[in-house]
Amino acid sequence: MAPLDPHSYADGESPLTTHVALTLYLDFATCSLHGSALLTLSAPHSGPLSLDTRSLTIHSAIDPTSLSPIPFSLSPPDPVLGSQLSLSLPAETPLSSILLSFSTSSSSALHFLSPSQAASPFPYAYTQCQSIHARSIFPCHDTPAARIRFSALLNIPSSLSAVMAARHHARCDPVPSEGGLSCPDSLWCAPGRIVEQFVMDQPIPPYLFAFAVGHIVYRDIGPRTRVYAGPDVVDEAAREFSGTEEMIRAGEKLFGPYDWVRFDLLVLPMSFPYGGMENPRMVFLTPTVIKGDAAGAQVVAHELAHSWTGNLITNKTNEDFWLNEGFTTYAERRIVEVVQGEERAALNMGIGWRGLNRTVERFRDNMEFTKLKPCMQGVDPDDVYSEIPYEKGFQFLWRIERQVGRPVFDEFTKKYISTFKFQSIDTETFIDFLKANVPGIENQIDLRLWVEGTGIPPDAMEPVSAVYNKIKTLASEFKNGQMPGEDEVAQWNGQEWELYLENLSSNVDPSQALALDARYRLSESRDWEVKVAFLELAISAGCKEYYAEAERSLKQVGRMKYLRPLYTALAKCSDEGKMLARRIYAEARNCYHPIAQGVVESILSKHA
The missing domain is CATH 3.30.2010.30 (Zincin-like)
Structure with a gap:
């Protein structure tokens, strides 16, 4: 069977799921999920069918028409892919749908929070399914190549409310289930429970499946x-x-x-x-x-x-992730330019340029992951998540725009979106469409170098603007002990400070970091981008004075953009820093989403 996606057990010879009817029971007392999924296939099928799962217990598989059991087995878990659910559909009567019941108490997508963890009088739960975590919520073809519509019934405590990335249909009392659910009706219809109903009418990739439950207004x-x-x-x-x-x-x-x-x-x-x-x-x-x-x-x-770029047109596999994030970064900056002005967009680009250079340095020992289209076989997408698809992808599209002119590129982009909307495509499809609609572009830009080459192509370009250049100049003067004057930073907001800190030399000494903070109180900034950028700089410079603030921050926030640099800075700076990082993580771990837990554990293991 031909593989469809390096991150899925789905094969190219079997029909994919097109609709899922979900019934989900959230048990906050045990932090577990019980559910059923009625999967509709794109065509009737007999014989073997593979689905993706992770940490799911499968209780039954049933033909929903005859109610006959369907033989199934679960493979031992692969560290990246999870377990393959292998179904044997009857040869004599091809099936168009399958009813599965399942449960889990260790979903990599679903995070249960106690009231204290949620900073609320009430508990909370939410999902995060990108890149390949939908399979830990329900059995599915967990590949962006499979676009699904769905309906969902969420049974939750009546003191809470549910929201979903879907159309809300109703909030009603639970009624006895019609079979297939992994929890009994005595739980489903217990007092103090309510059912929220949702419908998604448009086809989406499974990683966009999302809900949250809590005290939400x-x-x-x-x-x-x-x-x-x-x-x-x-x-x-x-x-x-x-x-x-x-x-x-x-x-x-x-x-x-x-x-x-x-x-x-x-x-x-x-x-x-x-x-x-x-x-x-x-x-x-x-x-x-x-x-x-x-x-x-x-x-x-x-x-x-x-x-438009990601939800309407989706990357077919995670090897084509730049089609989502590169296009979206480009589109974001065009929107920012319209709403907030060219200078603000240029600052955004400048921060991205610095981030791209830092990321290439991060992967200097494995340059495969600096390609726009890397080989991802056997690689966990969470382990190599970076700014490459965002910023190198942006640079590629900006390079095309500079070559053909903005009016031509705008028309190309609109045609691209209208042509492939509600589809999942790969990089080769994009390149073919580009060459067909911008004749001769392959003779003007080395498309193969941009897509398959490592590092930053020579025709990538750092942004140019008066504000951006001024901030870079001020940052270059810092190595001589010259800080920006208060009149120079009077109009700065977080983005200017972030760019300034990004451009400081990596060999700042402790006294310089302390002096900068004494004047501008960056470690106390309400802007997390500024606070974390400064703390990373100061800890890397050897300022133990900021260990306490780093600890407070790491125990308050779970955003991986901040966890990565702070844990890395602590783990790299000294044995004392390593010990501190491990203690903080042990105490904060349960407040982090499972995806973030994996990222921090990888950092601590790398710097053991």
Whole structure:
């Protein structure tokens, strides 16, 4: 059987799932999930069929028409792929659907939080399925090549509410199940439970399946946008993201109609491992993007841009991940340029350029992962997650734009989106489409070097702007002990400081770091980008004075963008730093999402 995706057990000769009807029971007391999934295939099938699972107990597999059992087996778990669920569908009567019941108490996608961990009087639970974690929620073809529609019934405590990246249908009392559920009706219909019903009418890749359950309220901030959050955060979040509708309209002018009906935002607890996740109809966000000055809107711009590049057109495998993130980074900066101006977009690009150079250095011993299309066979996507697909992908598209001119590239982009919407494609399909619609481009740009080459191509370009150049100049003067004057930084916000810190020399001595913080209190910044960038710099310089602040930060936040540099800086600086990092992690581990736990454990193991 031909493999479809290096990260899935699905094969290219069997039909893929097109619809899933889910029934899920969340047990907060045991941090477990019980469920059933009615999978509909793209065509009737007999014989072997493989599905992806991770840490799922499969209780039954049934023909939903005849109620006959379907023989199945689970393979031993692979450290990357999880376990293969092998089904033997009857040869005499090909099946179009399969009913599975299952449960799990160790899902890599689902994070249960106690009230104290959620900083709330109530418990909380949420999912994060990118890149290959949907298989730990329900058995599926967990590849972006398989686009599914779904319906979902979530049975939860009646004191809580559920939200989902889908259309909310109803909130109602539970009724006895019709069979196939892995928990008995006595649990399903127990007092104090409620059922939230959702429907996703448009086909999405499984990694975009997402829900959250907790004490969640909302505020309307536009004709098609609500902000959902805990009661203590929701008003501040609504102010931070009040300009969302303007960004949606800018995106529509640039890239075509917004096809997802609503663009709602959910601010999760501090343990959420990413800045944002582009789940259609409801973006998930970390509260660290709420900065009080609307600067967090740039993260929203990125997740909004995914509505066209990533959600409408999806990478076929994780080897083509740049098609999602490179295009989205490009689209984000176009939206920011319209809404916030060219200088702000240039600062965004400058931070990205520094990040790209740092990431290439990170992979200097394994340059395969500096390619736009790397070989990912046997590689966990979480282990090599980086800025390469974002920033090298952006640079590739910006290079094409500079070659053909913005008007031509804008028309190309709109045609690309309209041609492949609601499809999953690979890099080769994009390159063929590019050459067909921009004749001769392969003679003007070395497309193969950009896609298959390692490192940064020679025709990539650092951004140019007056503000960006001024900040770089000020950073270069710091090595001589010259700090920027208060008049020079008076109008700076977090992004300017982030860029300044990114451009400082790596061999800053402790006295310089202490002096900089004494003047500008960067270690106390409310902007997490600034705080973490400074703490990383100071700890790497040997300033033990900041160990306590690093510990407070690592116990407060679960965003991997901050965990990676702080744990790495501690683990690399000294034996004392290593011991501190291990102690902090032991105490904070349960507050981190399972994906973040794996990342931190990898860092600590690497620097043991």
